[in-house]
Amino acid sequence: MTETKGSGSTNLSRRSLLKAGLAGSGAALATGALPAAARAEGDPLITEIQDWNRYLGEGVQARPYGTPSQFESHVVRRDVEWLTASTESSVNFTPLHELDGIITPNGLCFERHHGGIAEINPADHRLMINGLVDRQMVFTMEDLMRFPRENRVYFLECAANSGMEWRGAQLNGCQYTHGMIHCVVYTGVPLKLILEEAGLKTNAKWLMPEGADASAMTRSVPMEKALDDCLVAFKMNGEALRPEQGYPLRLVVPGWEGNMWVKWLRRIEVGDEPWHHREETSKYTDLLETGKARRFTWVMDPKSVITSPSPQAPVRHGKGPMVISGVAWSGNGRITRVDVSIDGGRNWQTARIDGPSLPKAMHRFYLDIDWDGSDLLLQSRAMDENGYFQPTKNELRAARGENSIYHNNSIQTWYVQADGTVENVEVG
Amino acid sequence: MSKLVKSILISSALLSGAGFGATLVSADDSGKFGLGREATPAEVAAWDIDIRPDGQGLPVGSGNVLDGEELYTNACAVCHGDFGEGVGRWPVLAGGHDTLTHERPEKTIGSYWPYLSTVYDYVRRAMPYGDARSLSDDDVYAITAYLLYLNDIVLDEDFVLSNENFLEIRLPNERNFTPDDRDQEPFYAAKTEPCMTDCKDGPVQITMRARILDVTPGTVDDDAAAGVGGVD
Numbered sequence: 243m244t245e246t247k248g249s250g251s252t253n254l255s256r257r258s259l260l261k262a263g264l265a266g267s268g269a270a271l272a273t274g275a276l277p278a279a280a281r282a283e284g285d286p287l288i289t290e291i292q293d294w295n296r297y298l299g300e301g302v303q304a305r306p307y308g309t310p311s312q313f314e315s316h317v318v319r320r321d322v323e324w325l326t327a328s329t330e331s332s333v334n335f336t337p338l339h340e341l342d343g344i345i346t347p348n349g350l351c352f353e354r355h356h357g358g359i360a361e362i363n364p365a366d367h368r369l370m371i372n373g374l375v376d377r378q379m380v381f382t383m384e385d386l387m388r389f390p391r392e393n394r395v396y397f398l399e400c401a402a403n404s405g406m407e408w409r410g411a412q413l414n415g416c417q418y419t420h421g422m423i424h425c426v427v428y429t430g431v432p433l434k435l436i437l438e439e440a441g442l443k444t445n446a447k448w449l450m451p452e453g454a455d456a457s458a459m460t461r462s463v464p465m466e467k468a469l470d471d472c473l474v475a476f477k478m479n480g481e482a483l484r485p486e487q488g489y490p491l492r493l494v495v496p497g498w499e500g501n502m503w504v505k506w507l508r509r510i511e512v513g514d515e516p517w518h519h520r521e522e523t524s525k526y527t528d529l530l531e532t533g534k535a536r537r538f539t540w541v542m543d544p545k546s547v548i549t550s551p552s553p554q555a556p557v558r559h560g561k562g563p564m565v566i567s568g569v570a571w572s573g574n575g576r577i578t579r580v581d582v583s584i585d586g587g588r589n590w591q592t593a594r595i596d597g598p599s600l601p602k603a604m605h606r607f608y609l610d611i612d613w614d615g616s617d618l619l620l621q622s623r624a625m626d627e628n629g630y631f632q633p634t635k636n637e638l639r640a641a642r643g644e645n646s647i648y649h650n651n652s653i654q655t656w657y658v659q660a661d662g663t664v665e666n667v668e669v670g
Numbered sequence: 671m672s673k674l675v676k677s678i679l680i681s682s683a684l685l686s687g688a689g690f691g692a693t694l695v696s697a698d699d700s701g702k703f704g705l706g707r708e709a710t711p712a713e714v715a716a717w718d719i720d721i722r723p724d725g726q727g728l729p730v731g732s733g734n735v736l737d738g739e740e741l742y743t744n745a746c747a748v749c750h751g752d753f754g755e756g757v758g759r760w761p762v763l764a765g766g767h768d769t770l771t772h773e774r775p776e777k778t779i780g781s782y783w784p785y786l787s788t789v790y791d792y793v794r795r796a797m798p799y800g801d802a803r804s805l806s807d808d809d810v811y812a813i814t815a816y817l818l819y820l821n822d823i824v825l826d827e828d829f830v831l832s833n834e835n836f837l838e839i840r841l842p843n844e845r846n847f848t849p850d851d852r853d854q855e856p857f858y859a860a861k862t863e864p865c866m867t868d869c870k871d872g873p874v875q876i877t878m879r880a881r882i883l884d885v886t887p888g889t890v891d892d893d894a895a896a897g898v899g900g901v902d
Contacts (some may be wrong), residue, residue: 322887327749327759331799338809370709372718378709385705390695411880419885437699450720456802458795460720509717518723520792524783527847533770535782539850543858553880583864586874590866619874623864631864633857641855645775649852657876666880 261322302502316340319350320417325406325437330358331457333400337420338547339555342567344395344425344597344604348479350656351424352433353486353622354400356521357456360506364490367454369474371434373512376441383490386474389431389439394473394496395603397425399510399542399573401499401526404445404650408639411655411666414553419666420545423571425604428494430475433468437512445514454508461502462516466562467540471496476508497602498540499648501526527639531643543634546570546607546624557662561615566593570605572626577605579625584611586669587634592620601627619669721791725837728790732832733812735819741809742816745798754778754820764820770846780821784844786836790814 283289310317319334324330336352353359364383373377400422402548406412413419427462437449442465449468453459463472473494476483483489489506495502501521516522528536546567551557557564566584570577576599593607607622625631633641637654657667697703719800721727743752751757754764764774775781785801794810796802805813815831818839831839852858880886 328799357799357802370713370717372709372714378714379706380713381706382711388705389703410878414880414886421699435697435701435703438697439703439706441700441702452717452720456796456800458802460791460795464775490760511718511720513722513726515722515724515726517720517791518785518788519720520788520796522775523785523788523847524779529770529775529777529782531771534846534848535770536850537847538850539852543851543852553886566873581864586870588868588870588874590864590869619876625864629861630858636859642855644773645770657879667876668878670875670877 249418260586264449282512314340314540319352320353322406322413322418331356333402333422335416335417336424337554338423338549338569339416340420341549341550342606344569344606345479346424346604348426348481348484348487351426351478351484351487352400352422352562354422354455354500355455355486356459359486360453360455361485361630362454362490364504367490367506368508369491370509371436371440372509373434373450374443374446374514375437375512376443379440381436382475386431386436386476386491389435391429391431392473393427393429393469394494395425395427395598395600396494397408397542397602397604398500398503399422399423399545399571401539401542401575401648404545404652404654405647407666408646408650409634409644411668414666416547416549416552416654417554420547422500423604425571426456426478427480428473428475429477429480429493430473433472433474433493433510436474437468437510440512442512446512448513448516450511450513450517450519451502451504451507452509452511453488453504454506459501459504459521460517461521462490462519462538463502464516467495467498495540497542497575499526499542502540526648528642528646528648530646539649540573542571542573543623543649543651544570544572544577544626544628544630546577546622547622548622548634548656550584551620551658551662552656552666553664553666557613557658560662561613564611564613566609566611566620568593568607570595570607570622570624571603572603572624572628572630574615574626574628574630575601576627578627580605580607581625581657582607582609583621583623584618587621589652590623606632615660617660618656620656620658621653623653698792709820719791719795721787721794723785723787724896725787726789728836729807730833731807731811732805732830732834733810733815734830735812735815735827736826737809738812738814738816738819739804741813745801745805746813749799754817763817770843778821779817780823780842782843783841784847786818786839787813788835788839798829 317337317340321334333354334352336346336350355539367383369381403422404419407419447465449458449463475492475494483492491507493504493507528539546568548566550567566582570580580593582593584592593609595605595607597606599605623632632651632653638652654668655667657665749757749760750763756762762776762778764778764780766778766781769776790810793813811831815829
């Protein structure tokens with residue numbers, strides 16, 4: 243299956259782009275599409291008065307809850323139908339290729355449910371603390387809103403993000419290869435305060451958060467983490483959690499795999515041993531080549547991906563100035579550096595990180611290049627403040643084999659061809 | 671002191687004093703804000719349904735393989751198959767022995783799951799899919815017993831599983847789970863500066879292309895096309 247770069251037809255990729263409706267919208271944007279005659283007279287979008295310049299637009303309250311422009315209707319979460327048996331226990335993906343900055347809009351945050359979206363009136367919601375506490379307690383949402391609260395920005399990544407790529411390049415688009423992640427600002431109560439309200443017994447070592455949904459999701463969380471930086475959150479990006487993100491209450495477990503961030507949080511049991519429930523035994527354990535499996539692999543290690551150009555965001559402008567844009571994150575803390583290669587990992591340049599650099603939050607990086615129009619093999623490599631950097635796909639497979647599914651944080655390669663199409667590839 | 675000064679002093683005392691009833695809130699010496707209320711025993715019992723490998727949480731009860739087969743056939747087989755083989759992409763529950771080192775491992779209760787308590791807990795809290803919490807405790811014992819039978823962990827059709835003998839059953843793969851030691855992997859343990867220039871000999875070759883498989887949504891005419899890998 244080895245090919246040298248540049249060989250082979252690009253027809254399929256073009257057809258794919260047209261079917262996805264991406265190439266069509268792109269053509270209208272390009273100034274090159276203007277006929278020669280029109281160019282001589284000037285751009286009619288400038289020389290002729292446009293409707294939006296003449297007639298009144300909609301007034302205030304026409305859109306009491308604002309939505310994106312009609313011209314952004316393609317910017318949506320998407321799923322991969324063949325991946326799961328039912329939509330209620332499934333996943334969709336954040337359109338990373340359409341986003342910039344570090345904050346994910348609430349309506350675009352990927353979804354992962356195990357029993358569908360629970361619809362809960364906050365007046366009917368309760369949080370119970372039971373087990374190894376001095377006093378087993380019940381809190382209403384109103385009670386929780388009276389604790390001192392904090393605002394913190396964190397990424398949430400599903401442990402299975404990039405899981406379909408363990409055995410090789412498979413999906414064309416960073417939405418599918420890397421889109422099980424989002425990053426928002428949470429408002430919530432430090433879990434520590436709620437646990438102290440109930441009073442921890444001296445042998446309290448583990449927590450078991452539980453969801454109120456039809457899967458009654460449970461995970462075991464060690465006490466050190468709970469007392470360190472976990473939040474019980476009720477807002478994201480300033481507004482109430484979206485139903486698909488656990489409205490009215492979810493657990494925030496910064497830097498650790500998304501499955502632990504229990505949504506529709508209704509109970510926290512305190513214990514002296516982990517529970518070894520379904521989502522931490524049969525799932526979310528990492529089967530190695532030896533047949534052994536790692537468990538309690540909580541931290542999401544450093545990872546990055548170039549979001550543009552990428553297969554769903556091809557280059558439409560030809561050679562000249564090009565913005566290479568991407569995101570990086572690490573469950574170990576801040577991203578200290580992102581290197582970008584345009585030749586498949588032979589040579590690297592350090593990219594520019596722009597915007598806030600917060601621990602366990604998404605980071606935005608850019609590399610501004612002057613493209614000569616030749617083929618590129620784009621890669622990005624993140625380093626975190628723990629001194630870890632992303633392994634290559636081959637390094638990761640050498641260490642873990644191909645059956646791990648979870649925690650694939652290896653370096654992604656995009657093959658940018660002279661015509662601007664971009665493909666997900668692997669390199670030697 | 672003039673009348674005016676006195677009245678100014680009085681009003682400022684009122685403004686800054688306890689008249690508005692607010693001080694900064696803080697937890698008391700024991701770290702408490704006085705929020706929430708005590709849970710009643712009935713409330714705790716209603717939600718505290720979790721089971722641990724040491725048996726904590728197991729309800730009193732029992733169920734046998736044959737009753738389990740009937741329950742399973744009615745409530746579970748539509749997704750998991752008559753013999754736990756899985757229908758379509760629904761989870762496979764039985765078989766897969768000695769496949770964990772294969773290219774396509776079959777991770778079932780018998781081949782992979784470390785603890786039987788996980789089966790009881792999960793069936794009790796989340797199954798049947800779409801009708802959770804509809805099974806009695808004895809039903810869950812019976813279904814668990816049948817799953818042991820489907821996995822050849824118990825061979826006797828008359829086997830009865832109960833809270834009394836539950837801890838005697840050990841699943842074969844328990845010893846194959848290990849702690850997280852990713853920090854020992856060479857690329858993390860080294861903590862060396864990564865190479866920046868001339869890191870590979872000669873031009874880089876493409877070894878694999880996603881379009882060979884082409885399972886990206888919207889790119890294939892055949893909706894049945896499916897790739898490999900999973901999210902769960």
